[in-house]
Amino acid sequence: MRYEIYTNETIDMSREYIPSCEGYLPGSHMKLAYKGEVTDSTSTVDSILNKLFEKFNIDHPEDYKGHSLSVGDVVVLDGSAFTVEPFGWKELPDFSLVTNPNWISSDEYFKNQAVYEKKRRENTLKG
Numbered sequence: 805m806r807y808e809i810y811t812n813e814t815i816d817m818s819r820e821y822i823p824s825c826e827g828y829l830p831g832s833h834m835k836l837a838y839k840g841e842v843t844d845s846t847s848t849v850d851s852i853l854n855k856l857f858e859k860f861n862i863d864h865p866e867d868y869k870g871h872s873l874s875v876g877d878v879v880v881l882d883g884s885a886f887t888v889e890p891f892g893w894k895e896l897p898d899f900s901l902v903t904n905p906n907w908i909s910s911d912e913y914f915k916n917q918a919v920y921e922k923k924r925r926e927n928t929l930k931g
Contacts, residue, residue, distance in 0.1 A: 837870035
């Protein structure tokens with residue numbers, strides 16, 4: 805069974821926090837962090853998801869450069885998407901990589917942090 809790990813890289817400048825704290829939100833900037841294959845075909849989907857969660861938190865593959873799997877991240881197993889919830893998993897039947905134009909990726913934010921912080925301060929002063 806093939807799997808893909810997508811990490812939530814979203815920053816919502818208007819609300820000043822990373823929406824992944826609330827879990828996956830449609831429109832989030834998702835970054836493909838890893839692809840692999842699960843060879844255990846006898847396990848349930850829930851069991852496989854839990855094994856992947858453990859693997860990407862405790863025993864990262866050597867070539868994995870992302871953060872530990874956490875709330876708001878998504879695992880796709882053979883085309884079915886599941887998000888990490890504060891407790892367990894939630895299936896995402898309408899998972900899409902289309903992003904919300906009001907949110908930016910963390911890569912974009914950190915590349916231009918001074919510009920975004922200046923805009924945020926200006927908007928705060930106006931309010």
